[in-house]
Amino acid sequence: MPTETSTLTTQKTRNTKQLSSKLIRLLVYLSAVVTFGSLLFIILFILVRGVPYITPSLFEWNYTTDNVSLLPSLLTTLIVVGLSLLIATPIGVFTGFYLVEYADRGNKIVKAISMATDTLAAVPSIVYGLFGMLFFVTFLGFQYSVISGVLTAVIMVLPLIIRSTEEALLSVGMPLRQASFALGAGKLRTIFTVVLPVAMPGILSGVILASGRIVGETAALMYTLGTSTNLPTDLFSSGRTLALHMYVLSSEGLHVNEANATAVVLVVFVLVINALSTYLSKRLSKGGK
Amino acid sequence: MRQAYEEELKQLNISFFRMGRLVNEAIYKSVQAFVNHDKELAKIVIEEDEKINQMEHDLEQSCIELIALQQPVTTDLRKVITVMKACADLERMGDHAVSIAKSTIRVKGNKRVYEIEELISQMAERVKEMVHSVLDAYTVDDVEQAKAVAEADKKVDQMRRDIHAECIEWIKQDSEVVVGSTDYMLVSTYIERIGDYVTNISEWILYLKTGEIVELNTHHHYPEEN
């Protein structure tokens, strides 16, 4: 009977449908497990390999070839990140503001700037390193120094900050701006009291991303900041960041365990930065009056 | 929005009631004029009908606008419809008052029959009370009262028949009263008609309350009209 056949076919298609949906669900679970598992594995691996070797001697003020203290590089990291952001954030944020709020979108120069920032963001960091070495270290004669490292890092993270600022500003909808303009507010007031508070978390996350990039950077800093084991005494002395320190330790092959311990400190360092910035951006976006 | 609508509806009710009172006055005055052969008063009734017509026109205009602009539904709609239909009935009642007034003016020294005039006067008194009562029922939304008014119309119909019979009796006896009696019969018919319009208004009050269009006190029971 025709009715029976048709019920049979629908039964069949229903079965295949159920099967494929099950399969897809399995795949989704699987990829989630793989992603999360590998992250967990990496962290566990680092902790297991590194934690036993975290000793007080690693945190001694002066580096010697015996204690391979990481404290000087930890402090250097803070200095380099701090100085870089101090320079890059205002420049990047204001450039972003200019591009979104003031520049004429159709303008050729603006388009060029936009394209340049996109391209710069995609350039491998070793290229920045080479450029820094040729320009700051050699041409300007800064030698391997904090200033060379910082300036290179600034150029490297600038596109990142500009981009995220642009995106954050664009995400603030026209309705909010209109509301402000319709109340007779000028452009500056609108940007600073309405747009900025809303865009703040986005801008901040760009800055955090930038700091993360600097913390994890080795290639660009190796040829500009140098690898001196001492705490830099002024802008023109060399130093090494944690990541560089770790890189050097493991490439020398003499202090692999200490390198692992350094990795643990680095991971904790990054986690602390992240937590801090999340907290900060929450506070800022809530209190934006 | 309700507030604005309620306000307009209230205005509508007030105008409607004012028109009702004016019509009632016209009926009373026209009968008074007829019975007393007061041509001056009759002229006033005819002049004042202009005002009634204007009021009807304004009320209808207001109702149309209210429907067009507020799009009332359910009870709100029925209220507007009731006013619109009832004010047309009121206007017709006013026209009958004018007809009575015109008969008054036409009368030229006919022989009078005081007995019949007394009957007409009573009949008019009765209708006046009905008009008053139906307007009352309208303002307080009283269905029972509206039904009672419609019921009272039966008595008015009866009175008209009595007057006609009486007139015919008089005509048979005295040919001098033929012209006058014809007028009496005409006027009593006008008054009876006014009673019918009052019944109509009662029907609209019922509609307002129940949403059903009913016929109260139809003349179908009577074998012979006229």
Place this chain on the structure above:
Amino acid sequence: MNQTKMTIRDLNLWYGDFQALHGMDLEIPENEVTAFIGPSGCGKSTFIKTLNRMNDLVQGCRIEGNVQLDGENIYSHRYDVNNLRKRVGMVFQQPNPFPKSIYDNIAYGPRTHGIRDKQQLDQIVEESLKKAAIWDEVKDHLDRNALSISGGQQQRICIARALAIQPEVLLMDEPTSALDPISTAKIEELVTQLKEDYTIVMVTHNMQQASRVSDKTAFFLNGYIVEHGDTRKIFTNPEHEQTENYISGRFG
């Protein structure tokens, strides 16, 4: 007949090469509600934005003609836009409160125009919220984020915010199109109250809304004003067939 608050004379508007408004002529009477109706894309929203120069924000928008507020051309070079917008407030289609507290939303306008005194601000906030008929609903949590309340309430907050700068004219661009019927009724009720103190111009897609709320109606079609006049007249006996067809739902 009330006095004329705004006069529009031969207003033409282009977006790039596209002419969106053609030779608009209109008077907006004081203390009345003027409604703009017409199918989508007929230019009514564009037109209302010319009344407080929100079109300035649109790139490639060019205007010719004359819009007068109390006899002064608002498109004259000397005319201060921010001052214009202080006098001609606006409420938008989507409720758009700032992501700030209710209090700060209302106080934003007055602060923009230089009012800093806390007491004075408190007073303005209370008055504005009362005028917008939402004071009772929010008075106990003025520090709550304005985005945390319902859409209908948000829109009334936006109205209160617009009222806080004490405008003379209030422009409303489809203020209820994003709201449920009950909120809509509340806003309509509010509009009829507000016209005592303000001149109101309202764009609406909802014909019934225009008929219920407005005193004057202008019917737009393809960038032209086809007909304008008393709402009573337009809704019972319009002069133009196009108006009649639109209002009775025979097209668009």
